[in-house]
Amino acid sequence: MVSPVPDLQTLQNFYRNQLHEGDRAFHDWYRFILSFPPHLVRAYIDQFGLTADAMILDPFCGTGTTLVEAKKCGIPAMGIEANPMAHFASQTKNYWQLTPERVMAGVDRVLAQAIAEPVTQDLLRFTPEQEALLLKNSICDRPLHQCLLLANAIAELPDPLVQNLCKLALADVAVQTASNLKFGPEVGIRRTKVEDADVLAAWQLKVTEMAADLGQVQGQAMAITRCDRGDARRLSLACAPESIDAVITSPPYPNEKDYTRTTRLESVLLGFLRNQQDLRHLKQSLLRSNTRNVFSADQDDAWIAENPNVLEVAAAIEERKHALQKTSGFERLYSRVVTLYFGGMKRHLADLRPILRPGAQLAYVVGDQASFLQVLVRTGELLADVAESLGYEVVSLDLFRTRVSSKTGEHLREEVVRLQWRGGHTHRQNGEESLY
Ligand SMILES: C[S@@+](CC[C@H](N)C(=O)[O-])C[C@H]1O[C@@H](n2cnc3c(N)ncnc32)[C@H](O)[C@@H]1O
Structure with a gap:
């Protein structure tokens, strides 16, 4: 069947929310379906006339698009994010001090260990508790085995900063290359399953691209940008009085989307979600926006x-x-x-x-x-x-x-x-x- 040609409005809408090719550096390390495009942030930095002496806040900062764009423009910024996976991504995307050489030394070490792992009949798997947190068929056995091999080898790295970068690359590759997930905008499972992805090669390519981005900014003066884990409804303790010049943000919308499903696979893989109790805590920490994160004690109404x-x-x-x-x-x-x-x-x-x-x-x-x-x-x-x-x-x-x-x-x-x-x-x- 021939798919219908999208109308101009649909094309324009699609383009408006896309990551432009020239914006890939740092932004593309890890993004999710909820991310807004860097060019939107740039438009408001320009409209607000913000310069290097300003301070930008993104209180629902997700994967850190506002922070990364502010850093690229040389403007200090801080973010607040409640979801530990998104918070980790934001933090890691905003740490630009690593040299490519340091990163690539870590990559070699991880790959050497992952490849040296004795080949046995038994594939590495999630525990039943971890599996219960995932959509059924989120990932097939062989790609999952490779993800877990990488996760174990990354955990052995002595350098915590390189470790973070390697973990973020794994989060991205697990979703984009290894998994059966599709986002459109709800999270679902693809009809054609990914059985044989070369996860190790995809991960190596991803970290190499990240190292190349870091190489581009070595020796440059950088604005300080950082992300704290917290609740946007309790901000006054996180920032000094009268310290914020601009807010550029995208909070959740009131609809039936369970925002925690967007990051489920990588959150389990990296250990941010271990069991149902962790998931409940995560839902409780978020702004209420769908029926799955409403609790009887809620009082925001x-x-x-x-x-x-x-x-x-x-x-x-x-x-x-x-x-x-x-x-x-x-x-x-x-x-x-x-x-x-x-x-x-x-x-x-x-x-x-x-x-x-x-x-x-x-x-x-x-x-x-x-x-x-x-x-x-x-x-x-x-x-x-x-x-x-x-x-x-x-x-x-x-x-x-x-x-x-x-x-x-x-x-x-x-x-x-x-x-x-x-x-x-x-x-x-x-x-x-x-x-x-
Ligand atoms: C639409 S997304 C933001 C996406 C972001 N602009 C980006 O480009 O990645 C909204 C974010 O708000 C976070 N969030 C929800 N409730 C929160 C709260 N009470 N405090 C802080 N962050 C919260 C969600 O976890 C989610 O990452």
């Missing part, structure tokens, strides 16, 4: 008790649920996800205020959603409304791209909510202090 626009959307979802007589456990939580999501974002924006310098400029990339019984959630507009209620000035809602909803076929807006913090009155409103 209390924050939007006085934001009628958010409450209206939650009420519309409840109404639709009753009209359609939907009663599953997940469907019952849909409206709660929306209130918890915007409540969590409000908590984040409230906690951010004291660390912003007066005049600070902010860009939040968010997408409209229709995942909850097809009720349209205009994420950008609602976020702007919540920010305004906390004393931020809404500068504009810039269209980044549109996406076609898989549920309704409608074009949904993905936009950048631009805010400004004028400063001066970081007093809390609506009894916020008493909530936490």
Whole structure:
């Protein structure tokens, strides 16, 4: 069957979210489906007129796109990320002090050890506890064996910084070369399984490319960029008062995507997720954005008790649920996800205020959603409304791209909510202090 030719809009949307060829260095060490493109970050660095004396924050920094782009532009930046795999990736992508020679010495050592491993009939495998964390058929036995051989050899490296680089390359290769995973945007399993990938060769190539990127920046003065593991809803302790000039970020969106599934295979492989308890802790540490990370003790919804626009959307979802007589456990939580999501974002924006310098400029990339019984959630507009209620000035809602909803076929807006913090009155409103 001939596939239909994509229309211009689809092509433009695809291109807008792509990593441009000239942006590959460092950014491409490890990325995930949730990453936004470096050129978007660059556009806002330019628009905000940021220079080397500014400090950028990305409070939901994922795989560190904002940090790497800031570093490339010579601007200091810091990131906060709750997921240990994404945090590790961000940290490693932002450490540029290693020489290519040091890295390649590590590569030789790892390969020598992996190849010298006695060939036995028994393939290395995940434990049943590890396997229970993965989508069934995420990876076939032989590629997994090679990944585990590499993981064991990397763990023996005496140099922890080279070790980190080697681990990140393994994370990338495990997903991109060795696994059966596909992302589109949900994580799924490919029909044609990868049985015989040469994982060792792919890994060697990956680390060699990383070493080459490091070679390009040796001896250059570099802006300091770093990523801390933390919670974007508790920022005020992570940064000094009035120290941030700009925020460029993309938080999760309220939809039915379980964000922890995006990094599951590599998180298990590198030991960031060992069992169900680790997974539960990870889900608890994230902004609530889907029914799989809602917990009975959650209280972030209390924050939007006085934001009628958010409450209206939650009420519309409840109404639709009753009209359609939907009663599953997940469907019952849909409206709660929306209130918890915007409540969590409000908590984040409230906690951010004291660390912003007066005049600070902010860009939040968010997408409209229709995942909850097809009720349209205009994420950008609602976020702007919540920010305004906390004393931020809404500068504009810039269209980044549109996406076609898989549920309704409608074009949904993905936009950048631009805010400004004028400063001066970081007093809390609506009894916020008493909530936490
Ligand atoms: C859309 S992704 C960001 C992607 C990023 N811009 C990039 O280019 O890789 C959102 C990120 O927010 C993180 N996150 C979710 N809740 C968080 C929280 N409460 N604090 C910090 N990070 C959080 C998720 O783990 C995810 O990596």
